[in-house]
Amino acid sequence: LSRERAASSIGVEFDDKFVRATLDGLGIIYENKGGNYECIIPSFRPDLEREIDLSEELARVYGFDKIESKTTYVGHVTTIVPDDENTIDELRDYCAGAGFTEVITNSLISEQDVETLADLKPLPVVNPLSREMSIMRPSLLPGLLGAISYNLRRGEKNLNLFEYGNIFQAEKKKWVESPQFTGVACGNRVSKGWRQDQHTNDLFLLKGVVYDLANRFGFDGSFGELEKSIVYLYGMSWETSSGSLASIGSVTSELLENYDIDFPVVSFELNLELLGSSRETVHFRKLPQFPSIDRDLSLSVLSSVSIGELESIIQKNGTDLLRATKLYDLYEGDQIESGMMSVTFSLSFRSDERTLRDSEIDSIMEEIISETSSELDAKLR
Template identity: 35%
Template structure:
């Protein structure tokens, strides 16, 4: 949030250097992101008045200006096209230094004397967002009309006159401190930090118009606990005063007209959003706060026709919706140049409702961002009256007497009791209770002491204060974290160790990253549509979702029951960005519910692969390599033909006795189509807890072999329906104790084998623990294996 220091000075006296103030604010919890000094480095620039303009005798594109700078009349040559006689302009005198470091000297331009330079906004170091659009090009023309009360301004320091000689501080406002989304909120923190007195604006409304006659009907008290409104007649739409425009611009907002600017100014000042309706466009004498009808439509101020649903809150009259509550007004009640009477709204809306509406419509505003974080109920009246006061002071209209205020359930101030001993124990200090009370009172808490207990009454605007730990934090930051002394730990200390499960997680991650598989991390909050996208039926237990009570939107409304949709979204994103290959894994929790039972939280491992060179066996190799690294043996890979997520015939389950560790394989074409992917994708999802229970954490050792091994390759042509597991089972059954290992190194489908068949090639390693094998001994076993494969699988040895 941008906070112009001169605006903050309206509420608190500041005599501290701005950079020192920034450091102090950061150390007390109001983090300063940046300090901007618009006029830094500039000097010798004054306000001048153009008395006469003449054409340059030697240059068609130049003019000669006679300029009054107070002490004398200067002659300045310029090529600017936007200056006129009588204009007030910033003049850089001889010896002046501009924002870009340029030094101005008296000289001649095309033979004519030029004793200075007329300045643009950029040359004064004013960034574009801080000036009106009409003044971004050419010489900066000073608005004299708004300064009549200040007397003659000729010769005055231009930066001071324009109000750009003070710092603008950018604060990072955390979500728990919505009260600081206002100049008054920031000023409160500055006052407490610098030990100064907070000065609130004195608000008085003259109310010279007639008596207000208006009603407010709130149909959803839980969504709108308070709604107040004032009516102002004889409205004059005009530009707002210069000081207000400068304040808005420096705070990052664009001036529009006096009424809109006043509502925005009050929002920035108090943190309470306001909205002004054209009273003549509101039918009847009642504002209705209600839920929208399903399918109801409203054209908002950004000229977009929006379809609403029954969860959205609207401000309406008896005939139509006028605004999206807390988000944006409607075009059908917008103020324009013909407006003569306005209705000013100051209300409080439930933050969850505003957040949900804003999320659904993809519509965020300064108002919605404040309502989403929470605003106290007591601010409504103050902001409404402040706006009425400014309308009167700027002669923008006549405020009617009284205001409508629907406020049924009054806010109750929270109280917190905390032990003084506990505060000191947590902080490791010995702070006197009187000092604690003094610190809290600076922040506008009310304190009383009852023995060892500190009784604290929380101000309405501190919505973040709930428990004793919150009080400790307030005392700590005001005491100063730098003032808390470092001390040795008192008592017995122990060295922390990782659990078996944590070490197992590390082993899995090390194994997979070692194989070139990268870890990814996705949200546990997902859309229920994800399970449907991976072809799981409605009856699947993966549809037993845990639903969130207050989701940000439908896309994050349930807890995930499987990791497959998450990794598929990541793969889909990579594929759409033309990433040629993907090797990734996620190790994360899944959540499921069962009728009459508590939710179950389980950890799963999901691996995803795609590339032009990948196939089923690449993923199988990754899974088997992982099992070897984590000490998981005696598992069995069994074909799975009926899993709806996977391609039939290219999928397998990993079994350990009666346990199913997981499933892996090529995704079904329908699933790939759901994600817009035209490449083959291979996915594995494994049960982390089962792997942990079945693996061996202890290392096992075996001696190096004494005798050499002999390798033989075998290529078998089999029917397409034959699984490699069937071949591998035959190899194991006929090993006769001599087969040490075997490895699938090729699967071929093409012209050299008949259609409907495939060639499967293995390398088989033979070795004995007792002697060196002869070729005859190896050939005997090898031939037996080949014959068994040919006989049992109707296979043929490939030439």
Template identity: 30%
Template sequence: MFVSYKWLAEYVDLSGVTPDELAEKITRSGIEVEGVDVLNEGMKGVVIGHVVEKEPHPDADKLNKCQVDLGNDEIVQIICGAKNVDKGQKVAVATVGAVLPGNFKIKKAKLRGEVSHGMICSLQELGFEAKLVAKEYSEGIFVFPSDAEVGADALQQLNLDDAVLELGLTPNRADALSMLGVAHEVAAILNRDVKYPEISYVSTAEKASDAVKIKVEASEDNPLYVAKVIKNVTIAPSPLWMQSRLMAAGIRPHNNVVDITNYVLIEYGQPLHSFDYDRFGSREILVRRANDGEKIKTLDDQERTLTTDHLVITNGTEPVALAGVMGGANSEVQSDTKTVLLESALFNGQRIRTASKDHGLRSEASARYEKGVDPKRVHAAAERAAQLISLYAGGEVLEGSVEVQSATFEPAVVKTTVNKINRVLGMDISAEEIKAIFERLGFGVETDNSVITVTVPTRRGDITIEEDLVEEVARLYGYDNIPTTLPVGQAIPGKLTDYQEKRRKVRRYLEGSGLYQAITYSLTSEGKAAKYALEASELTKLALPMSEERSVLRLSLLPHLLDALKYNLARQMDQVALYEIGSVFLSEGKDQQPLEKERLSAAVTGLWHSHSWQAEKKPVDFYVVKGIVDGLVDLLGLTNQIQYKQANRAGMHPGRTAELFLGDKLIGFIGQVHPTAQKELDLTETYVFELSLVDLLTATVEETRFEIIPRFPSISRDIALVVDKNVVVGDIEQIITEAGGKLLKDVSVFDLYEGDRLEEGKKSVAFSLRYFDPERTLTDEEVTKTHEKVLNAVEEKLGATLRG
């Protein structure tokens, strides 16, 4: 809804409140103002000029040389290319030094040898949208009425000295789809009164009931229909102030009668339609459902086929309007129209929505019917339109109206209590203040002790229950005035559990490591479900699957992550690193709900480091992914509890796969996808891991202990051990650590050799051992004694020898 600030000021006193301040107050009261558009922002120097003379440009076929009076006896020459410029016109002139939208500055110029002191402007050049400009001025300059004052500010005459507030309305606030509705809202916010337009006109002795009869067959779809008849109208352009207000509201001007119906639509929120009485085809209005296959040609010259779901206005035989959506071309008000049949009606919103959707016709009228209009304004809007047609089209309004009403419309009565309002809001608002808020809103209020009975006007159809009243009090009292209190209770609401907090840390760590989060389907196919599963389980099948591809619950996250890698690689994304935290579903037996366990999986392929100017590119390998897992384990404080063991798993590379153990419990695996599986999926070398997240996050973490910074030096010894090729390095390291005792603080591998200088079936593994005592300086004898224990242990248990 676009709301003109100047127009709104006619209904409620806005003195002392700027458009921006008003926008802030409306937003704080519950209706979001999405923007404030100052129409003349940055513009200046545009006046009304009078074209005194016009002659063709001597050296250009499409240009005219105009002599323009700018007032105060100042006549300047302006070269204009508009087709419709002519002598005697009052036009908008951007003088030399003027600034137009887009910071376009007007300077003195020469066009084909002729001097031009300014520019005669079209409405588009003054900032109006092309779709809002009346057809006669859509391809040329704008012409002011002949009584326009020469030299006056053209921007002011076009109502561009205005600001337009754009309201972002929720569907329940249909009342704010009108200027009067917004006026009531603003009046409540500012605690001021609403001033309605005064309606008065002189009607003729002839009665409207003698000119037209109404029959409504579809009374549920049309509980109220009002018609008025206005004779001897003169079709002409509507007043400039009305045109500019309609354009500010986003509506294109047409002629005085059509513009008046649109003006009242915006003013009252009540859609109206004007028929040419002489083209209507009869003196009877029949409102009914359309016949299946019946056709109507609407105002946009499109022939539309109707169904029995559509409501139509007919002349007794053929449709003349698609009710609430668009009129028919056969009864359109045209330049020769003399008598207007004016419709103001209440239609069922769902019926209008159906027709609008079926025919792809979305109009200002249909939008309001769909959300609900105020039944009490149906008559008032018709009278207001009759007044304006009488005033600006010279019409003679026949006495009275013709109407059919099949339902009554009573205001809603809703009760609440002071205690209820304060309990819900957590506030302490007095009964007097609550009553004052409802009175500011224009509601009827009665109090009986703490019980408040509110009579809600029909314009506020969104208020039907007690909670609606609580909301009205809250937003008018001010959400900013709700007191701040600390929560009281056993637990602080909203605090993350320890598990949730750790899981959030895991996500942040993985994303910081360069992995992107993926979310894949929990449903998969039977062929994929058991692949890469950490635990064996029967499959949990859906009773009525949508497809075979989504027929069972997954046992592993990896199959779909690999599908995601395949999808990206097929689209030239050759560096992909994804992770997912999600549930797998382990069967608990037939007719039992499966057990959900949270898993963490990742799949990485391509380059880990791109080829930059100062370093070589580095493809992903086992140790890159292991490094990610090591960092995660360290983050969770489980470094000393996790062990890697070489493993063979289905679908994984036999020499590049390890299982992870937390103590003695298997909690995951890591490694390269088997080359055969990579080939089947068209993947490059891909590394994955899947971990039991619930085991990692619920594991007991050892207490953090701090040590004094060492004061004494350590002693390092390097050894190269020759062992059988099938001996696992981890086993060697474990034996060394156990034999080294308290003095051995660190063991690390720094070399592996397999070559022709060793016996067949042997390998050499080099370790660096660091000995240290925090209480004293170690002697060579002590280190040698411990070191020999290490050498004896590896020799006895593994048959290892020192490499010479």
């Protein structure tokens, strides 16, 4: 609590004596550091979450009727401070718009729920009310899988759920409470109809969600494969220069069996710390004045090579003239050597300053072909 900020927001200069008396009366433990009070809020006042809540308490004790009204307010913004709540609200709005439903599950789970999460050290409750509520959850996934199981027993198989809540894990010999944002999906996202085909909730849906969120929050990057874990049978993560933004994967059958779920479930988890960091500044620019040059690139590579690896090499060697990379064909079958696949990308090149020449693009394409050949043993088709 800062006396200076409290005076700025309330409009009254509070002296140290009044602030100390008010905090003492509220049962708040504090330490005065030059007009800034570090406060420990008592458990019976869960409504005091932010500094502005304490400022409001000062105003309430002082008396709202004693605060003179002002007809004008003058101020200036020197910087934009990221607001974690704004980030969470935007994530909630986006997921709801993408067809997901928010759920709130119990933060207390059973020992059976954490048996398949062996890598996560559980935090036991000293005096649990029951066996089903004896562990503080180390992940949101058990609660979400429990929600799926609950709905399955009532005949609802098409589910898209997400939850934002706190988890409890051990870090460096101490327990840490941290927020987590996790989602799950199963069944069909679009049921079959006379004018539409059936579309299943799968990893491609979650890839689209993560890709859209990365663009919305201003993070460049690409998908990379995750190592097999106790949670994911197969997974991917969106990697940026600042770290991993999100992970997605297909939940292991061992974990699903624990909840009597007998069909695939996919899940995603977001890095809230990275999402809440400062975003890149959005810049507006004129519509293109010069034409683009489009080229197709068809390569034959090993089936074990990921599309993300190919895209990364293409974008790295495409220079700043490469404006768009799109995979529009992938083939594995009798017409190609066993263990190989054929991929075709559509590349679009454009300059904002001049009309490009074919010779420039030829040089860039040769460099891309050379690098994909040397790094991934790709062959031009």
